[in-house]
Amino acid sequence: MTDAQNLIGLVDGSTDSDSRTFHVVLDPEAVVQLDDLVAVATELPNGRRVTHYGIVTELRSRLEGAEFPSDTARFADRTLPAEHVRRAEVRVLRVVPEFFVSPHAGSPVVRATGEDREQALFEDEMKRGKLPLGLDATGAPVYADMRFVDGRSGGHVSISGISGVATKTSYALFLLYQLLETEQGMELLGGRAGRESVRAFVFNTKGEDLLHIDRPNSEFARKSGAQGDRDPRKQWEALGVSKPGPFRSVRLYAPRQSDSAGSAVPGVRTRNTADVAAYGWTPEQFVREQLLQFCFTSEDERSTQVGFVEQQFRIQLLRRLKRLAGDNTGAVVIAHHVPSHVSYNPDRLADREPDEAPAGDGHLIRDFGDFVELVERIASEGDEAANEWFGHTQRGTQQAFFRRILRLRRHIGPLIGCGLTPVSQENARMHVVDISTLHDDAQRFVVGALLERVWREKQGTGRDPLRFVVLDELNKYAPAQGYSPLKELLVDIAERGRSLGVLLVGAQQAASAVAQALPRNASLKVAGRLDAGESDAYRFLTTSLRERASRFMPGTMVVSQPVVPEPIPVRFPFPPFATNSDEAAADEVKEERRVDKITANLKAFGGPDPGLGL
Amino acid sequence: MEPFEISHGAGFEAQEDTPEAVECEVVEDGGDFRAHRPAPADRPRRLCFVDGVMRIEARLTRTGADGETRMGLAGSWGAGAALATADRPVEVAHETTGRAVVFTGGEAVALPRHAAGWRWVPSAVEGEDLDAARGHLRDTMRAAEAGIAERLCDAGWLTVFDGPLHPVRRGLAAGRKAGARLVGYVKTHHRRMLAREQWRMVPALAPGERSSLFETKVGLYASYLRVGEAGPWAGAWAGIVRLEVPAEAGRDVATAAVDEAAGWLPQFAPPLHRDARAPVNLTPVAGLERLLRRRLGSPRMAQRAVREVVRELNQERRTP
Numbered sequence: 001m002t003d004a005q006n007l008i009g010l011v012d013g014s015t016d017s018d019s020r021t022f023h024v025v026l027d028p029e030a031v032v033q034l035d036d037l038v039a040v041a042t043e044l045p046n047g048r049r050v051t052h053y054g055i056v057t058e059l060r061s062r063l064e065g066a067e068f069p070s071d072t073a074r075f076a077d078r079t080l081p082a083e084h085v086r087r088a089e090v091r092v093l094r095v096v097p098e099f100f101v102s103p104h105a106g107s108p109v110v111r112a113t114g115e116d117r118e119q120a121l122f123e124d125e126m127k128r129g130k131l132p133l134g135l136d137a138t139g140a141p142v143y144a145d146m147r148f149v150d151g152r153s154g155g156h157v158s159i160s161g162i163s164g165v166a167t168k169t170s171y172a173l174f175l176l177y178q179l180l181e182t183e184q185g186m187e188l189l190g191g192r193a194g195r196e197s198v199r200a201f202v203f204n205t206k207g208e209d210l211l212h213i214d215r216p217n218s219e220f221a222r223k224s225g226a227q228g229d230r231d232p233r234k235q236w237e238a239l240g241v242s243k244p245g246p247f248r249s250v251r252l253y254a255p256r257q258s259d260s261a262g263s264a265v266p267g268v269r270t271r272n273t274a275d276v277a278a279y280g281w282t283p284e285q286f287v288r289e290q291l292l293q294f295c296f297t298s299e300d301e302r303s304t305q306v307g308f309v310e311q312q313f314r315i316q317l318l319r320r321l322k323r324l325a326g327d328n329t330g331a332v333v334i335a336h337h338v339p340s341h342v343s344y345n346p347d348r349l350a351d352r353e354p355d356e357a358p359a360g361d362g363h364l365i366r367d368f369g370d371f372v373e374l375v376e377r378i379a380s381e382g383d384e385a386a387n388e389w390f391g392h393t394q395r396g397t398q399q400a401f402f403r404r405i406l407r408l409r410r411h412i413g414p415l416i417g418c419g420l421t422p423v424s425q426e427n428a429r430m431h432v433v434d435i436s437t438l439h440d441d442a443q444r445f446v447v448g449a450l451l452e453r454v455w456r457e458k459q460g461t462g463r464d465p466l467r468f469v470v471l472d473e474l475n476k477y478a479p480a481q482g483y484s485p486l487k488e489l490l491v492d493i494a495e496r497g498r499s500l501g502v503l504l505v506g507a508q509q510a511a512s513a514v515a516q517a518l519p520r521n522a523s524l525k526v527a528g529r530l531d532a533g534e535s536d537a538y539r540f541l542t543t544s545l546r547e548r549a550s551r552f553m554p555g556t557m558v559v560s561q562p563v564v565p566e567p568i569p570v571r572f573p574f575p576p577f578a579t580n581s582d583e584a585a586a587d588e589v590k591e592e593r594r595v596d597k598i599t600a601n602l603k604a605f606g607g608p609d610p611g612l613g614l
Numbered sequence: 615m616e617p618f619e620i621s622h623g624a625g626f627e628a629q630e631d632t633p634e635a636v637e638c639e640v641v642e643d644g645g646d647f648r649a650h651r652p653a654p655a656d657r658p659r660r661l662c663f664v665d666g667v668m669r670i671e672a673r674l675t676r677t678g679a680d681g682e683t684r685m686g687l688a689g690s691w692g693a694g695a696a697l698a699t700a701d702r703p704v705e706v707a708h709e710t711t712g713r714a715v716v717f718t719g720g721e722a723v724a725l726p727r728h729a730a731g732w733r734w735v736p737s738a739v740e741g742e743d744l745d746a747a748r749g750h751l752r753d754t755m756r757a758a759e760a761g762i763a764e765r766l767c768d769a770g771w772l773t774v775f776d777g778p779l780h781p782v783r784r785g786l787a788a789g790r791k792a793g794a795r796l797v798g799y800v801k802t803h804h805r806r807m808l809a810r811e812q813w814r815m816v817p818a819l820a821p822g823e824r825s826s827l828f829e830t831k832v833g834l835y836a837s838y839l840r841v842g843e844a845g846p847w848a849g850a851w852a853g854i855v856r857l858e859v860p861a862e863a864g865r866d867v868a869t870a871a872v873d874e875a876a877g878w879l880p881q882f883a884p885p886l887h888r889d890a891r892a893p894v895n896l897t898p899v900a901g902l903e904r905l906l907r908r909r910l911g912s913p914r915m916a917q918r919a920v921r922e923v924v925r926e927l928n929q930e931r932r933t934p
Contacts, residue, residue, distance in 0.1 A: 065901055065904060068888070070885075074897055075703055075704070076703070078657070078700075078703055079898060080897045080898065080901050081703070081704040081705060081898055081902060082703070
């Protein structure tokens, strides 16, 4: 292990070393930077040899012999003899064999390369697959144990960082890209068949950025060919990806255009409407999937009796649910009368196939407006009807419920209608759902409705096939304070999801604003640029890393994973897929030019009419 | 007020009328005593400072078979040089250190080697005076200093030797070579060395000025230099040092060496807060001494080592 070329210095004897931290007095020739990996061999008095592997967490330099600040000038002025000393602080990552002692003061310290590096980062332990997390400062890949990614031993990813520079979504996509689009990823997911059954749901919350990930990134081509290790193509190569490109198996969804009631044209500006599916729920799905609960997700509503009213109303809808006779667009009839023997158990009711009924048997519902009318009618019918529908609640509570429904008409209304189809899981591995144009209430509704379905379908199927859910601004859906069905669902997924194969890739600006169960249950904890004032919430980072994280540049993340005791800073390469319309648009122009050129060439080559020549 | 800190004694202790007073002859400026301001020089190209440190680490006694008790000491010494050049930071070189056990009564006592690597070179001095033992340790240090000074001098360095040249001259062949540039640097003044009226003119030197050269009775040329400003509270002699050059070098060489030294040394004088003997204790010398002391190791560890080997020695004696 000890070779002179890799020697960087000696374990500092002027200060204590312990089993977790030691210092290295650097050799005058050694060039060492933060995050470098080092190794020290120590021979114990009983002849046993142990090797400490560590990561450089801080570097210090001083003039030994200078007592006063002004002595520095005397050294520079060449009047005071002093020695320039550089020291590196090292945190121990691993001791091999596992025998917890401190490295001996004065022992030579070498750079951990090759096998040493693999040992330092526990790669030898990752026998059941490893997923690249990024590149370290030297350009070498850092891996996560796949068992902690796919739910076998752990799951979920929590990504924190301030928006704009923390590149949280980009990092989530970087991980998904490697799983879903690369050869290695296929192996990690159990071969082609395994991969084909995996689904990832990504919610797009900003612009229409993620509606372009199926296109090549024009910036990528421009950046490739940059000097040295800044070339993204080389970085991807280091990660084992020889042909980085766009996501190939993608379906895109957007809410329908709000001015197109009745039609199902997706509301997108930067993509052809034919490329994107409009999503929504039919009245029948709305009732049977009990989506009404996800209409009441703001904190203020849940602290009052309104939640109870919603529950009562939801059950009554289910009890009275009939399909409109002769209709196949999802219109329903809510019967005026319901026999008393009908169950009150909502889940049992939801499983039942509804009977058909003519429109005259009850209240016909074709869109969200019809729901509002139903509520209006009940409210106008007097106490008896109200008690039946809303339980014995205060008039004021019922009115609050009514006001809420009215307010939602504008926000959620466009998402409910006959003939709409919800986000499917068919035909692609990656499903991007645009919620960026929706109001907060509607965003919560969509996330809740979709997650509920994924979660319900996975009950009882075991871990495979895996479902990944990428959700930014997690604090909106599962805030640290308060209660809502959506938060309950997310906490449930966080706690039980890994064994059921529902894996959450959550992102948030500040971990402290999110329900504690979410980041706590995440195996991979990732932080990009952190807000200096917020960094207190990131206990998994050392103090110096927290401070450093407040100055991270885009593309730098620090990753903490269960097997490696210290978080490791990594960089991830520029994406080969477009992450906004600008990156993709430029490429379209190029594509057009290419097509023009080919057409021109064909004409020149084949004469006036190449088609007839064959 | 005396600028030295109390533990360092005083820089000026020369009474005008004592039997030790000598009146040396001024050999420059036609016998007139004048102030010279050497032309400001560039950065020193090859200037070095040679100095040593010593430390008594344990006092010992030994009671022989005849019942007579003799005294001794264990101590350490170190010597080295600080090299100042035009283009690099001041660098310490040629460091050498040693440990000795010196007994009075003419009979050396060897201490066993300590397991942790401590070892002492035994020697003895005649007589009963412990000061002689201390002197022996000092001579060992000086011999090492002289050796370093000689090597550097031979290599063409302007060598500033911290302390008077007289005690080391025997070991300094270099000082007698023609053209050698060796300058003794004396910080304390124990006796008057000039005629009374010339002696009274010395404090008139301004910082950076040196006096006319005079020849001492022991074959040295000497000159007083005010190396730095000692502050408005300091006595008239504070900040004045004596430069010495072996007379064998020839007067021209001596004058040139003294001029060069006087031109350069003021920039190495420390500010008052920096050193207990500022401004006369030059910064490179202070740095060198601190480093050498560190090289000698911890005095408490040294004391412990002596204790352990003496115990070993005593046990051997008791169990023959």
